[in-house]
Amino acid sequence: MSSSARDDVVAPSEQDLRPHFHQELAELERQALGAIEIVIEQFDRTLDALAHQEISLARIVIADDDRVDGRYLEVHQGILSLLARQTPVAGDLRLVAALLHMIMHVERMGDQCVNIAKLIPLSGHEPPIQDDVLALLGRMGALARTAVVQCKKAFQERDLPLAIDLIRQDGEINKLNREIFNAALAAGEDAEAREWGTYMVLAARAIERIADNAVDIGEQVAFVVTGLFQEFSDSYRPAIRTGMQA
Amino acid sequence: MSTLGADPLMDPKRPLSATGNLRRRRRTDRLMRGVATAAAILAVAILAIVIVTVTGKGASQLSLSFLFKDPAVGLDAVGGGIANAIVGTALIVALATVMAAPIGVLIAIYLTEFSTPRTARPIRLVLDLLNGMPSIVIGVFAYGLLIEGGQQAGWAGSFALAIIMVPLIARATGEMLTLVPRELREASHALGISRWRTIVGIVLPSSLGGILTGLVLAVARSAGETAPLLFTTSIFSNSTTVNIFGTALPNIPLIIFSDSESAFPADHARAWGAAVVLMAFILIGNLGARAMLARQRGKFQSQ
Amino acid sequence: MEGSQPETDASTAPPLAALAITSREHTDVTTRDVVFDLRDVDLYYGATLAVSGLNMLVHKNVITAMIGPSGCGKSTVVRTLNRMNDSIPGFRVSGQVLYHDHDVYAGGVDPVEVRRRIGMVFQRPNPFPKSIYDNIAWAPRLLGQKHNLDERVEKALRGAALWDEVKDRLKGSALGLSGGQQQRLCIARAIAIEPDVLLLDEPCSALDPIATALVEELMQDLKKDYTLVIVTHNMQQAARVAERTAFFSLDVSGGKRTGVLVEYDDTEKLFTRPSDKRTEDYVTGRFG
Numbered sequence: 001m002s003s004s005a006r007d008d009v010v011a012p013s014e015q016d017l018r019p020h021f022h023q024e025l026a027e028l029e030r031q032a033l034g035a036i037e038i039v040i041e042q043f044d045r046t047l048d049a050l051a052h053q054e055i056s057l058a059r060i061v062i063a064d065d066d067r068v069d070g071r072y073l074e075v076h077q078g079i080l081s082l083l084a085r086q087t088p089v090a091g092d093l094r095l096v097a098a099l100l101h102m103i104m105h106v107e108r109m110g111d112q113c114v115n116i117a118k119l120i121p122l123s124g125h126e127p128p129i130q131d132d133v134l135a136l137l138g139r140m141g142a143l144a145r146t147a148v149v150q151c152k153k154a155f156q157e158r159d160l161p162l163a164i165d166l167i168r169q170d171g172e173i174n175k176l177n178r179e180i181f182n183a184a185l186a187a188g189e190d191a192e193a194r195e196w197g198t199y200m201v202l203a204a205r206a207i208e209r210i211a212d213n214a215v216d217i218g219e220q221v222a223f224v225v226t227g228l229f230q231e232f233s234d235s236y237r238p239a240i241r242t243g244m245q246a
Numbered sequence: 247m248s249t250l251g252a253d254p255l256m257d258p259k260r261p262l263s264a265t266g267n268l269r270r271r272r273r274t275d276r277l278m279r280g281v282a283t284a285a286a287i288l289a290v291a292i293l294a295i296v297i298v299t300v301t302g303k304g305a306s307q308l309s310l311s312f313l314f315k316d317p318a319v320g321l322d323a324v325g326g327g328i329a330n331a332i333v334g335t336a337l338i339v340a341l342a343t344v345m346a347a348p349i350g351v352l353i354a355i356y357l358t359e360f361s362t363p364r365t366a367r368p369i370r371l372v373l374d375l376l377n378g379m380p381s382i383v384i385g386v387f388a389y390g391l392l393i394e395g396g397q398q399a400g401w402a403g404s405f406a407l408a409i410i411m412v413p414l415i416a417r418a419t420g421e422m423l424t425l426v427p428r429e430l431r432e433a434s435h436a437l438g439i440s441r442w443r444t445i446v447g448i449v450l451p452s453s454l455g456g457i458l459t460g461l462v463l464a465v466a467r468s469a470g471e472t473a474p475l476l477f478t479t480s481i482f483s484n485s486t487t488v489n490i491f492g493t494a495l496p497n498i499p500l501i502i503f504s505d506s507e508s509a510f511p512a513d514h515a516r517a518w519g520a521a522v523v524l525m526a527f528i529l530i531g532n533l534g535a536r537a538m539l540a541r542q543r544g545k546f547q548s549q
Numbered sequence: 550m551e552g553s554q555p556e557t558d559a560s561t562a563p564p565l566a567a568l569a570i571t572s573r574e575h576t577d578v579t580t581r582d583v584v585f586d587l588r589d590v591d592l593y594y595g596a597t598l599a600v601s602g603l604n605m606l607v608h609k610n611v612i613t614a615m616i617g618p619s620g621c622g623k624s625t626v627v628r629t630l631n632r633m634n635d636s637i638p639g640f641r642v643s644g645q646v647l648y649h650d651h652d653v654y655a656g657g658v659d660p661v662e663v664r665r666r667i668g669m670v671f672q673r674p675n676p677f678p679k680s681i682y683d684n685i686a687w688a689p690r691l692l693g694q695k696h697n698l699d700e701r702v703e704k705a706l707r708g709a710a711l712w713d714e715v716k717d718r719l720k721g722s723a724l725g726l727s728g729g730q731q732q733r734l735c736i737a738r739a740i741a742i743e744p745d746v747l748l749l750d751e752p753c754s755a756l757d758p759i760a761t762a763l764v765e766e767l768m769q770d771l772k773k774d775y776t777l778v779i780v781t782h783n784m785q786q787a788a789r790v791a792e793r794t795a796f797f798s799l800d801v802s803g804g805k806r807t808g809v810l811v812e813y814d815d816t817e818k819l820f821t822r823p824s825d826k827r828t829e830d831y832v833t834g835r836f837g
Binding site: 430435 | 631633636638661662663664665666668669671673675676677678687688691692735738739742
């Protein structure tokens with residue numbers, strides 16, 4: 001071993017010794033967060049199609065799911081490559097694991113959009129709509145959209161309180177889901193109306209699943225920040241809220 | 247749990263005092279250490295005795311006039327200085343160095359840089375044999391080659407001394423050259439520098455101190471050689487002369503020799519004085535060379 | 550992943566395979582110019598066959614790594630590229646070692662000129678016992694590149710990420726630098742004569758982790774101007790640094806141990822989906 005009379009001049013704590021790797025990791029995160037952007041676009045179009053019962057919009061949503069799937073594959077491959085070549089540890093490793101989970105949830109969200117889109121043509125042209133159900137769906141969709149935007153922001157900024165807040169929104173969305181269920185039940189005796197109502201219940205359930213995935217992404221934020229993995233639930237323990245290092 | 251059985255002496259938890267035949271082993275140890283120390287002291291003692299005796303007998307002679315005046319001339323001349331011998335020795339040794347150094351260094355360079363194991367072995371053997379050749383044989387050889395039928399001359403003495411110095415210089419230089427790490431040569435080659443330029447630019451400068459040390463040691467050795475000069479430059483006048491090529495030059499070893507055989511005590515005293523001068527020169531040369539060598543050895547380690 | 554196809558629309562989703570990594574950045578470095586072309590190369594030490602049947606291309610401005618267990622010939626191969634094995638008695642090459650289409654071992658080839666264009670950095674830092682400035686300036690001076698020596702020295706030191714640390718003590722002894730700095734000095738010394746290729750034989754084995762990381766980052770910058778071939782016994786280093794990786798192993802059939810090239814591919818492929826089981830066993834640590 002060489003002996004040293006002088007230390008290298010730069011103090012270790014001031015310099016990133018692996019800038020190329022960290023740039024690659026940052027780029028991977030950008031790609032994954034970009035996938036959420038794509039899903040938000042998809043979701044907007046889906047809600048639009050739902051609100052106006054627009055079949056052509058629904059078809060576009062179904063076709064565009066390829067973009068989400070494509071991004072999923074890219075990020076997945078990127079994660080494998082990074083793990084194989086760069087041996088990330090500590091925070092870097094947690095981030096990579098979180099990105100893997102996150103991109104799967106994003107892909108699920110994309111699939112739920114497709115599920116909703118597929119329901120719209122089923123009710124045929126000129127379906128017998130219930131305005132109150134559509135209104136509830138609109139509110140539910142708007143809330144879910146906010147949740148998705150929020151989970152992206154929470155991940156991007158490693159904002160733990162913002163992530164935990166998603167639970168509250170999820171609660172409200174669950175409430176709306178139940179309301180839609182009840183409203184659809186009150187559709188009346190018309191068979192077509194009942195059929196339409198059933199489809200809308202399925203759509204509501206898909207929106208609720210999207211919100212659940214947003215909460216799951218919030219859990220990943222907690223994992224990256226605290227190193228602990230805990231299910232967010234309505235009755236989560238206060239320990240999550242306090243005392244964890246950023 | 248110890249599996250060493252019931253031997254109580256092997257229990258690791260026992261107190262740490264001496265066990266078993268330790269007392270006898272200790273005595274043997276002490277005895278051998280005493281013997282080795284005595285031998286070392288003996289060696290030092292011999293050197294000390296030599297130095298003390300010679301200095302005791304000759305120091306009284308030392309004076310400026312002793313060093314700078316020629317021996318007294320004339321029919322009844324006794325005493326005087328040894329200036330002629332000092333000058334003569336200096337010239338003879340200097341010429342010998344000029345003859346031997348380039349050859350010795352080049353031989354060493356060949357051996358360390360260019361030879362294969364097959365060619366190196368006979369050359370090293372020859373150098374060893376030359377090193378062990380009795381100096382009187384070398385002296386006779388020089389006489390037969392250069393002087394027979396003619397007159398004695400100082401340069402013939404230099405020639406003989408050079409033959410003695412070459413193996414010494416070659417070996418010392420060789421050791422210094424091998425001290426230069428192989429990685430340094432490789433680094434130079436990897437830069438597209440030819441072998442000879444590498445030797446001149448990297449290897450030699452790095453080992454220069456050591457090579458000079460080897461030279462100093464060889465000089466110190468040859469300055470005291472008597473036999474080679476006996477046949478080549480022993481019949482000389484009492485005055486200082488620098489005509490190394492034309493005539494025999496006075497020199498210290500032979501002054502000691504002839505003065506010690508003289509009938510006059512003043513000459514004997516002068517011989518002792520000359521011996522002191524010669525011994526001092528050898529001692530200073532050796533010690534100085536050793537100091538330079540120590541500095542050289544530390545050169546290749548990173549600080 | 551959705552299994553069912555959308556029913557009526559003509560714009561159906563393309564099949565799954567085509568969705569593979571299209572927009573993700575994946576440059577194919579094998580389209581670049583070939584710098585080294587090794588054809589059926591066998592390397593002998595006397596009668597012993599050290600490396601057998603080597604076929605390999607090295608591309609321009611690419612970092613190519615050679616990994617494998619000890620004694621499989623990696624260092625031998627890399628030292629063959631710039632004729633550094635010439636000084637080993639009994640060393641012999643059969644086959645062709647082509648450098649920009651010239652056979653490095655053809656008669657009439659001047660090995661000194663070969664090494665002028667193909668430089669080398671060694672395992673243990675070996676600066677000359679001279680000043681920092683002279684370490685870098687010595688070879689260019691001898692090679693006739695005498696003008697603008699100061700700029701040349703500064704450029705080399707900047708290229709090795711060492712300038713800021715030593716610019717105020719260029720006349721100081723190179724042996725006073727730390728191990729990591731000395732190795733970067735050796736890199737600066739090598740690039741000062743503007744070679745085409747840099748061979749690095751386990752350049753970080755004698756360095757501490759921080760110095761290693763600095764040298765690894767440095768290599769990413771160096772590859773823009775030079776072609777790099779690195780031998781390393783640390784396969785994680787190869788994974789981090791190289792675009793192409795060659796895995797060498799020992800063939801012990803017939804009672805003799807001979808080095809062979811087992812697999813040579815993009816680094817990512819080698820470390821995620823190796824084609825050869827021997828490669829898989831080595832990188833996963835199932836055999837040394």
